[in-house]
Amino acid sequence: MNDLDCLAERFEADRVRLRAVAYRMLGSLTEADDAVQEAWLRLSRSDARRIGNLGGWLTTVVARVCLDMLRSRTARREEFLAESLPDPIVSAEEGVDPEQEAVLADSVGLALLVVLETRTPAAARQLASRARRRVQGTAPAPDPDLARQREVVDAFLAAARDGDFDALVAVLDPDVVLRSDTGKGRPLAVVRGAAAVARGALTFGRVARAATPALVNGAAGVVSTVGGRPYSVLAFTVADGRIVEIDVLADPGRVARLVLWPPDARISR
Template sequence: MTAAPSGLLTEAFEAQRDRLRAVAYRVLGSHADAEDVVQEAWMRLARQDEATIDNLAGWLTTVVGRISFDLLRSRAARPEAAYGQQSADLVVTPADDPAPDEQAVLADSVGLALLVVLDSLTPSERLAFVLHDMFAVPFGEIGRILGKSTDAAKMIASRARRKVHVTDRPAGPGREHQQVVEAFRAAALGGDFEALLRVLDPHVKLTVDTPDGVVVTLGATKVAAGARMFSGDAAHLRPVLVDGVPGHMAWRPDGTPLSAIAFTVARGRIAGIHIVIDPAKLASIHLTAPA
């Protein structure tokens, strides 16, 4: 039976925790998943013989990378799982408040826009790009995580880098983003189908978290038809920042959250809409209804 980690090893792990969480978050795009991955890395360390670890930082990075990669592949096999995880990470603040410190740091380092671009990569590409380009992990180590050669890992990272550089990144929380979101709200409120089609990307993805699971709708025509159906509710929406970008939120008369909506804007159109109506997930949003 392997002995419990020593006090020094525990301290060394805690010193690495923030970096490991950052690695996992950039690979997975989910704070909740990142926390789980780091906790799993700690459990594996607790079962490991300390004498076999020459470089703790490198060993932990490899473990976090492998766990994250397995989770990415699981998501790829079950796309709905990725959508379900995102809702757990919603940070909703009043539209006139400054972004939380965590969101400000995120905007500087990765940015919400880049996270959307990373979602377009395969699990192998995302892992290779994040580990090498953001955390300078050697290609040899990345190859071992992927089960590939060093040269293959380089090629995967290069392919990912080209995709990231040529992809139009969604707009950040600027004036254009807000204008597009408001145009969508006005079109939905007025039931203007043609205006909705103009503001929606042809390949827009609508994701709705419901108490019964996640529902995904693809395409501007279908999303616009659905938007007209909830146009009556749009009048009660209030502007907020969802994960640091413009969105809307609505409350019931008793002050409990009714819905939260986040928008992804790219090339002047709405490319993604994420609606949360699951009460269990809305309960984690600590924002009171406006007076």
């Protein structure tokens, strides 16, 4: 095994952790993979013998690459957290695999962003604020009982299928927030309040009928299908027996890329 092979082996041992760091900063699995790949390219061109702490060096490089990507988004006037949903982590209800668990875990401190940012203090604060919102937005804290979460989500779907407005309101927190991202350059749609969300839910009974249970960001969620193909991913945050947040990702390209298990296979509960 030559030196480059040894270096590649050491890098692969850190890949999952680095991907988690990048995902937490960017909220995009594709961009996170790009950032990790860039870190490997930089490592392969460096003199690894002069790197005392390879893990720390790689974390620093990935974070800097992510900061560059965030700045590039700003320069291109691309959408930020307020205008698009982060990529959800989607898996079958049998469980989240170890790599997904690593991505879902809190894996980067916000202080790192400020330490690495070399521009003005105002710019550092702005990037840290964006990253803080990203971390908060992609790591909802639902009730810990997954079975209870599933009961509430199933009750919501049943009420939507039956067109039962009162039953919908009963499982929604009065201040529930629904965010819907359809992509294609459209702005993020936000609906607030149990009555408004329930009225909207009455219109997608067809989607509710084609919903397959899934874990979305480690919590009870669903993947809806149309013609056997993934159509949307719904992430629910359940607290105290009621739904407090619903995130709907219906961007066709992103949904197709994120849903990797057979969506038409019924999953036993």
